[in-house]
Amino acid sequence: MITKLTRRAALASFAALGIAASVATTAAADGHKMTFSLATSGSETDARSQALANVFAPMVSGFADYQPGYNGTLFAQGTELEAIAAGNLTMSIASAQELAQFFPEFSIFATGYVHQDAAHQVRVFNDPLMEPFKQKAEDELGVKLLSVMYLGRRHVNLRQTREELDVQTPADLEGVNLRMPGTDAWQFLGKALGASPTPLAFTEVYTALSSGAIDGQDNPLPTVVDKKFYEVTKQIALTAHLVDLNYIAFSKATWDSLNAEQQLTVQRAADAAASWGRLKQLDKENNLADFIRSQGVEIYTPDLAAFREHVQAQYVGSEAAASWPEGVLEKINALGN
Ligand code: KDO
Numbered sequence: 001m002i003t004k005l006t007r008r009a010a011l012a013s014f015a016a017l018g019i020a021a022s023v024a025t026t027a028a029a030d031g032h033k034m035t036f037s038l039a040t041s042g043s044e045t046d047a048r049s050q051a052l053a054n055v056f057a058p059m060v061s062g063f064a065d066y067q068p069g070y071n072g073t074l075f076a077q078g079t080e081l082e083a084i085a086a087g088n089l090t091m092s093i094a095s096a097q098e099l100a101q102f103f104p105e106f107s108i109f110a111t112g113y114v115h116q117d118a119a120h121q122v123r124v125f126n127d128p129l130m131e132p133f134k135q136k137a138e139d140e141l142g143v144k145l146l147s148v149m150y151l152g153r154r155h156v157n158l159r160q161t162r163e164e165l166d167v168q169t170p171a172d173l174e175g176v177n178l179r180m181p182g183t184d185a186w187q188f189l190g191k192a193l194g195a196s197p198t199p200l201a202f203t204e205v206y207t208a209l210s211s212g213a214i215d216g217q218d219n220p221l222p223t224v225v226d227k228k229f230y231e232v233t234k235q236i237a238l239t240a241h242l243v244d245l246n247y248i249a250f251s252k253a254t255w256d257s258l259n260a261e262q263q264l265t266v267q268r269a270a271d272a273a274a275s276w277g278r279l280k281q282l283d284k285e286n287n288l289a290d291f292i293r294s295q296g297v298e299i300y301t302p303d304l305a306a307f308r309e310h311v312q313a314q315y316v317g318s319e320a321a322a323s324w325p326e327g328v329l330e331k332i333n334a335l336g337n
Pocket residue numbers: 040041042043046077093094095097181201202218219223246
Protein backbone atom coordinates (compact mmCIF):
# COMPACT_ATOMS: atom_id res chain seq x y z
CA MET A 1 0.00 0.00 0.00
CA ILE A 2 1.52 3.27 -1.15
CA THR A 3 1.43 5.74 1.72
CA LYS A 4 -0.39 9.04 1.43
CA LEU A 5 2.96 10.87 1.48
CA THR A 6 4.33 9.07 -1.56
CA ARG A 7 0.95 9.49 -3.26
CA ARG A 8 1.12 13.25 -2.69
CA ALA A 9 4.71 13.29 -3.94
CA ALA A 10 3.55 11.40 -7.02
CA LEU A 11 0.76 13.93 -7.54
CA ALA A 12 3.22 16.81 -7.35
CA SER A 13 5.43 15.17 -9.97
CA PHE A 14 2.48 14.48 -12.29
CA ALA A 15 1.35 18.10 -11.96
CA ALA A 16 4.91 19.37 -12.48
CA LEU A 17 5.28 17.26 -15.59
CA GLY A 18 2.05 18.88 -16.84
CA ILE A 19 1.18 15.75 -18.71
CA ALA A 20 -0.46 17.40 -21.71
CA ALA A 21 -2.15 14.43 -23.25
CA SER A 22 -3.04 11.07 -21.86
CA VAL A 23 -0.90 8.49 -23.65
CA ALA A 24 -3.66 5.97 -22.91
CA THR A 25 -6.05 7.92 -25.07
CA THR A 26 -4.42 7.93 -28.44
CA ALA A 27 -5.41 11.27 -29.93
CA ALA A 28 -7.21 11.50 -33.23
CA ALA A 29 -4.13 13.11 -34.79
CA ASP A 30 -4.47 11.18 -38.03
CA GLY A 31 -8.25 11.47 -38.07
CA HIS A 32 -8.65 8.01 -36.55
CA LYS A 33 -10.80 7.49 -33.47
CA MET A 34 -9.44 7.96 -29.97
CA THR A 35 -9.39 5.04 -27.54
CA PHE A 36 -11.07 5.45 -24.13
CA SER A 37 -9.60 2.75 -21.88
CA LEU A 38 -11.55 1.76 -18.73
CA ALA A 39 -10.22 -0.22 -15.76
CA THR A 40 -12.47 -1.74 -13.09
CA SER A 41 -12.14 -4.54 -10.54
CA GLY A 42 -15.79 -5.24 -11.27
CA SER A 43 -17.06 -7.97 -13.58
CA GLU A 44 -18.35 -7.51 -17.13
CA THR A 45 -21.88 -8.43 -15.95
CA ASP A 46 -21.97 -5.86 -13.13
CA ALA A 47 -24.66 -3.22 -13.79
CA ARG A 48 -22.08 -0.39 -13.78
CA SER A 49 -19.89 -2.20 -16.33
CA GLN A 50 -22.96 -2.90 -18.45
CA ALA A 51 -24.02 0.74 -18.26
CA LEU A 52 -20.69 1.95 -19.61
CA ALA A 53 -20.53 -0.71 -22.33
CA ASN A 54 -24.17 -0.47 -23.44
CA VAL A 55 -24.89 3.26 -22.99
CA PHE A 56 -21.65 5.30 -22.67
CA ALA A 57 -19.68 3.50 -25.41
CA PRO A 58 -22.28 3.83 -28.19
CA MET A 59 -22.82 7.52 -27.40
CA VAL A 60 -19.12 8.39 -27.84
CA SER A 61 -18.52 5.94 -30.70
CA GLY A 62 -18.46 8.76 -33.26
CA PHE A 63 -15.01 9.81 -32.08
CA ALA A 64 -13.78 7.22 -29.57
CA ASP A 65 -13.49 3.45 -29.22
CA TYR A 66 -14.31 2.24 -25.70
CA GLN A 67 -11.81 -0.37 -24.41
CA PRO A 68 -12.87 -1.88 -21.02
CA GLY A 69 -10.66 -4.00 -18.75
CA TYR A 70 -12.74 -5.96 -16.17
CA ASN A 71 -11.85 -7.90 -13.00
CA GLY A 72 -8.75 -5.83 -12.29
CA THR A 73 -7.00 -7.16 -15.41
CA LEU A 74 -5.86 -3.72 -16.67
CA PHE A 75 -4.95 -2.18 -13.27
CA ALA A 76 -5.31 -3.66 -9.77
CA GLN A 77 -8.12 -2.32 -7.58
CA GLY A 78 -7.04 0.94 -5.95
CA THR A 79 -4.36 1.80 -8.56
CA GLU A 80 -6.67 3.11 -11.30
CA LEU A 81 -6.62 6.77 -10.23
CA GLU A 82 -2.83 6.88 -10.28
CA ALA A 83 -2.92 5.26 -13.72
CA ILE A 84 -5.22 8.04 -14.95
CA ALA A 85 -3.01 10.70 -13.34
CA ALA A 86 0.06 9.19 -15.01
CA GLY A 87 -1.63 9.21 -18.44
CA ASN A 88 -1.84 5.40 -18.65
CA LEU A 89 -5.63 5.08 -18.42
CA THR A 90 -8.64 7.13 -19.54
CA MET A 91 -11.44 6.07 -17.19
CA SER A 92 -12.26 4.18 -14.01
CA ILE A 93 -15.26 3.41 -11.80
CA ALA A 94 -13.70 5.22 -8.84
CA SER A 95 -14.72 5.27 -5.19
CA ALA A 96 -14.74 8.08 -2.64
CA GLN A 97 -12.59 5.78 -0.49
CA GLU A 98 -9.90 5.67 -3.21
CA LEU A 99 -10.06 9.45 -3.68
CA ALA A 100 -9.76 9.83 0.11
CA GLN A 101 -6.30 8.25 -0.14
CA PHE A 102 -5.26 11.42 -2.00
CA PHE A 103 -7.70 13.91 -0.46
CA PRO A 104 -8.89 12.81 3.03
CA GLU A 105 -11.98 15.05 2.85
CA PHE A 106 -13.51 12.65 0.30
CA SER A 107 -14.04 10.25 3.22
CA ILE A 108 -17.22 12.20 4.04
CA PHE A 109 -18.88 10.46 1.06
CA ALA A 110 -17.70 7.07 2.36
CA THR A 111 -19.05 7.52 5.89
CA GLY A 112 -21.43 4.95 7.28
CA TYR A 113 -25.13 5.87 7.42
CA VAL A 114 -24.73 9.29 5.72
CA HIS A 115 -26.14 8.83 2.22
CA GLN A 116 -29.77 7.73 2.54
CA ASP A 117 -30.50 6.38 -0.96
CA ALA A 118 -29.61 6.63 -4.67
CA ALA A 119 -31.53 9.89 -5.18
CA HIS A 120 -29.72 11.46 -2.20
CA GLN A 121 -26.39 10.53 -3.82
CA VAL A 122 -27.41 12.34 -7.02
CA ARG A 123 -28.54 15.47 -5.16
CA VAL A 124 -25.25 15.59 -3.28
CA PHE A 125 -23.12 15.04 -6.40
CA ASN A 126 -24.98 17.81 -8.28
CA ASP A 127 -24.97 20.26 -5.33
CA PRO A 128 -22.54 23.24 -5.23
CA LEU A 129 -20.97 21.62 -2.14
CA MET A 130 -19.37 19.12 -4.53
CA GLU A 131 -17.53 21.76 -6.63
CA PRO A 132 -14.40 22.11 -4.41
CA PHE A 133 -14.07 18.32 -4.30
CA LYS A 134 -14.37 17.98 -8.08
CA GLN A 135 -12.00 20.90 -8.67
CA LYS A 136 -9.34 19.45 -6.38
CA ALA A 137 -9.47 16.06 -8.12
CA GLU A 138 -9.05 17.83 -11.47
CA ASP A 139 -6.31 20.26 -10.38
CA GLU A 140 -4.20 17.90 -8.26
CA LEU A 141 -4.90 14.43 -9.68
CA GLY A 142 -5.87 15.17 -13.27
CA VAL A 143 -9.16 13.29 -12.78
CA LYS A 144 -12.54 14.68 -13.79
CA LEU A 145 -15.55 13.22 -11.92
CA LEU A 146 -18.24 13.08 -14.60
CA SER A 147 -21.17 11.38 -12.82
CA VAL A 148 -22.14 9.45 -9.71
CA MET A 149 -23.04 5.75 -10.04
CA TYR A 150 -25.16 3.75 -7.61
CA LEU A 151 -23.44 0.67 -6.17
CA GLY A 152 -26.02 -0.04 -3.47
CA ARG A 153 -26.63 -0.74 0.20
CA ARG A 154 -23.73 -2.66 1.70
CA HIS A 155 -24.58 -5.43 4.18
CA VAL A 156 -22.56 -7.83 6.31
CA ASN A 157 -22.32 -11.20 4.52
CA LEU A 158 -20.85 -14.08 6.58
CA ARG A 159 -19.73 -17.70 6.17
CA GLN A 160 -21.22 -18.60 9.57
CA THR A 161 -24.85 -19.69 9.81
CA ARG A 162 -27.17 -17.53 11.89
CA GLU A 163 -27.27 -20.31 14.50
CA GLU A 164 -23.47 -20.06 14.77
CA LEU A 165 -23.40 -16.25 14.78
CA ASP A 166 -26.56 -14.16 15.08
CA VAL A 167 -25.73 -10.52 14.26
CA GLN A 168 -27.97 -8.07 16.11
CA THR A 169 -25.56 -5.34 17.24
CA PRO A 170 -21.93 -4.36 16.52
CA ALA A 171 -20.89 -6.28 19.65
CA ASP A 172 -21.83 -9.48 17.80
CA LEU A 173 -19.16 -8.71 15.17
CA GLU A 174 -16.32 -8.54 17.71
CA GLY A 175 -13.41 -10.64 16.45
CA VAL A 176 -15.13 -11.38 13.13
CA ASN A 177 -12.52 -11.33 10.35
CA LEU A 178 -14.45 -9.08 7.95
CA ARG A 179 -12.84 -8.39 4.60
CA MET A 180 -13.04 -4.74 3.61
CA PRO A 181 -11.40 -3.10 0.57
CA GLY A 182 -7.83 -1.97 1.15
CA THR A 183 -8.04 1.78 1.72
CA ASP A 184 -8.03 3.54 5.10
CA ALA A 185 -11.65 4.71 4.86
CA TRP A 186 -12.82 1.14 4.29
CA GLN A 187 -10.76 -0.26 7.16
CA PHE A 188 -12.17 2.46 9.41
CA LEU A 189 -15.71 1.49 8.46
CA GLY A 190 -14.98 -2.17 9.17
CA LYS A 191 -13.78 -1.27 12.66
CA ALA A 192 -16.74 1.07 13.16
CA LEU A 193 -19.04 -1.91 12.48
CA GLY A 194 -17.39 -3.68 15.42
CA ALA A 195 -15.45 -6.21 13.31
CA SER A 196 -11.76 -6.91 12.76
CA PRO A 197 -11.28 -5.71 9.14
CA THR A 198 -8.88 -7.43 6.72
CA PRO A 199 -7.78 -5.64 3.53
CA LEU A 200 -8.19 -7.79 0.42
CA ALA A 201 -8.71 -7.07 -3.28
CA PHE A 202 -12.25 -7.52 -4.58
CA THR A 203 -11.14 -10.22 -7.04
CA GLU A 204 -9.73 -12.32 -4.16
CA VAL A 205 -12.89 -12.30 -2.01
CA TYR A 206 -14.64 -15.43 -3.35
CA THR A 207 -11.56 -17.63 -2.86
CA ALA A 208 -10.93 -16.22 0.63
CA LEU A 209 -14.55 -16.93 1.64
CA SER A 210 -14.32 -20.41 0.16
CA SER A 211 -11.11 -21.25 2.04
CA GLY A 212 -12.20 -19.62 5.30
CA ALA A 213 -9.32 -17.13 5.16
CA ILE A 214 -11.96 -14.51 5.99
CA ASP A 215 -15.25 -14.80 7.90
CA GLY A 216 -17.17 -12.47 5.65
CA GLN A 217 -17.37 -9.48 3.37
CA ASP A 218 -19.67 -6.52 2.79
CA ASN A 219 -21.24 -5.73 -0.56
CA PRO A 220 -24.71 -4.97 -1.92
CA LEU A 221 -27.03 -7.85 -2.82
CA PRO A 222 -26.44 -7.48 -6.61
CA THR A 223 -22.71 -8.03 -6.01
CA VAL A 224 -23.40 -11.10 -3.82
CA VAL A 225 -25.24 -12.58 -6.82
CA ASP A 226 -22.90 -11.31 -9.57
CA LYS A 227 -19.86 -12.79 -7.80
CA LYS A 228 -21.75 -15.87 -6.48
CA PHE A 229 -20.77 -15.11 -2.87
CA TYR A 230 -23.98 -16.97 -1.90
CA GLU A 231 -22.11 -20.19 -2.79
CA VAL A 232 -19.58 -19.61 0.00
CA THR A 233 -21.59 -17.75 2.66
CA LYS A 234 -24.56 -18.61 4.87
CA GLN A 235 -26.08 -15.32 6.04
CA ILE A 236 -26.60 -11.64 5.29
CA ALA A 237 -27.40 -9.22 8.13
CA LEU A 238 -29.05 -6.26 6.39
CA THR A 239 -26.94 -3.61 8.14
CA ALA A 240 -27.21 -1.21 5.15
CA HIS A 241 -24.18 0.46 6.75
CA LEU A 242 -23.22 2.33 3.60
CA VAL A 243 -25.39 3.35 0.65
CA ASP A 244 -22.38 3.07 -1.59
CA LEU A 245 -21.50 5.01 -4.72
CA ASN A 246 -18.83 5.24 -7.39
CA TYR A 247 -17.80 8.06 -9.70
CA ILE A 248 -17.20 7.84 -13.42
CA ALA A 249 -13.61 9.16 -13.31
CA PHE A 250 -12.21 10.50 -16.58
CA SER A 251 -8.74 11.73 -17.53
CA LYS A 252 -8.65 15.56 -17.36
CA ALA A 253 -5.85 15.55 -19.94
CA THR A 254 -8.08 13.60 -22.35
CA TRP A 255 -11.05 15.86 -21.52
CA ASP A 256 -8.98 18.94 -22.32
CA SER A 257 -7.99 17.42 -25.69
CA LEU A 258 -11.66 17.13 -26.74
CA ASN A 259 -13.53 19.89 -28.56
CA ALA A 260 -16.63 21.43 -26.98
CA GLU A 261 -19.05 19.15 -28.83
CA GLN A 262 -17.08 16.02 -27.84
CA GLN A 263 -16.95 17.18 -24.20
CA LEU A 264 -20.73 17.68 -24.17
CA THR A 265 -21.21 14.21 -25.69
CA VAL A 266 -18.91 12.58 -23.12
CA GLN A 267 -20.71 14.33 -20.24
CA ARG A 268 -24.15 13.34 -21.58
CA ALA A 269 -22.97 9.76 -22.19
CA ALA A 270 -21.66 9.50 -18.61
CA ASP A 271 -24.90 10.88 -17.16
CA ALA A 272 -27.00 8.55 -19.31
CA ALA A 273 -24.88 5.53 -18.31
CA ALA A 274 -25.07 6.48 -14.62
CA SER A 275 -28.89 6.77 -14.83
CA TRP A 276 -29.27 3.49 -16.72
CA GLY A 277 -26.96 1.68 -14.31
CA ARG A 278 -28.71 3.15 -11.27
CA LEU A 279 -32.12 1.90 -12.38
CA LYS A 280 -30.71 -1.54 -13.22
CA GLN A 281 -28.90 -1.84 -9.88
CA LEU A 282 -31.98 -0.68 -7.92
CA ASP A 283 -34.11 -3.25 -9.74
CA LYS A 284 -31.61 -6.01 -8.95
CA GLU A 285 -31.28 -4.84 -5.33
CA ASN A 286 -35.05 -4.92 -4.83
CA ASN A 287 -35.57 -8.32 -6.40
CA LEU A 288 -32.68 -10.61 -5.50
CA ALA A 289 -33.29 -11.44 -1.83
CA ASP A 290 -35.53 -14.44 -2.56
CA PHE A 291 -33.04 -15.87 -5.07
CA ILE A 292 -30.22 -15.55 -2.52
CA ARG A 293 -32.41 -17.24 0.13
CA SER A 294 -33.11 -20.05 -2.34
CA GLN A 295 -29.34 -20.66 -2.39
CA GLY A 296 -29.32 -21.39 1.35
CA VAL A 297 -28.37 -17.93 2.63
CA GLU A 298 -30.42 -16.55 5.54
CA ILE A 299 -31.22 -12.85 5.20
CA TYR A 300 -32.47 -10.84 8.16
CA THR A 301 -32.58 -7.35 9.62
CA PRO A 302 -30.41 -6.67 12.70
CA ASP A 303 -30.85 -3.88 15.26
CA LEU A 304 -30.33 -1.01 12.80
CA ALA A 305 -30.56 1.70 15.47
CA ALA A 306 -27.73 0.01 17.38
CA PHE A 307 -25.57 -0.19 14.25
CA ARG A 308 -26.31 3.37 13.10
CA GLU A 309 -25.60 4.82 16.57
CA HIS A 310 -22.41 2.85 17.08
CA VAL A 311 -20.99 3.44 13.60
CA GLN A 312 -21.69 7.18 13.60
CA ALA A 313 -20.18 7.54 17.09
CA GLN A 314 -16.86 6.17 15.77
CA TYR A 315 -16.57 9.03 13.28
CA VAL A 316 -17.08 11.77 15.90
CA GLY A 317 -13.66 13.22 16.70
CA SER A 318 -11.97 10.94 14.16
CA GLU A 319 -9.05 11.97 11.92
CA ALA A 320 -11.35 11.44 8.93
CA ALA A 321 -14.01 13.79 10.31
CA ALA A 322 -11.31 16.40 11.03
CA SER A 323 -10.63 16.56 7.28
CA TRP A 324 -14.26 17.36 6.37
CA PRO A 325 -14.77 20.97 5.25
CA GLU A 326 -16.89 23.02 7.68
CA GLY A 327 -20.62 22.67 7.11
CA VAL A 328 -20.47 20.00 4.39
CA LEU A 329 -21.95 17.19 6.52
CA GLU A 330 -24.85 19.49 7.47
CA LYS A 331 -25.44 20.29 3.77
CA ILE A 332 -25.40 16.58 2.88
CA ASN A 333 -27.89 15.82 5.65
CA ALA A 334 -30.10 18.74 4.54
CA LEU A 335 -30.23 17.20 1.04
CA GLY A 336 -31.60 13.97 2.55
CA ASN A 337 -35.26 13.06 2.83
C1 KDO B 1 -15.27 -3.92 -2.99
O1 KDO B 1 -14.05 -4.08 -3.22
O2 KDO B 1 -15.93 -4.53 -2.10
C2 KDO B 1 -15.99 -2.86 -3.82
O3 KDO B 1 -17.39 -2.99 -3.65
C3 KDO B 1 -15.53 -1.48 -3.39
C4 KDO B 1 -16.13 -0.44 -4.33
O4 KDO B 1 -15.64 0.86 -4.02
C5 KDO B 1 -15.76 -0.76 -5.75
O5 KDO B 1 -14.34 -0.66 -5.92
C6 KDO B 1 -16.21 -2.19 -6.09
O6 KDO B 1 -15.63 -3.12 -5.18
C7 KDO B 1 -15.78 -2.58 -7.49
O7 KDO B 1 -16.32 -1.67 -8.42
C8 KDO B 1 -16.25 -4.02 -7.80
O8 KDO B 1 -17.65 -4.09 -7.64
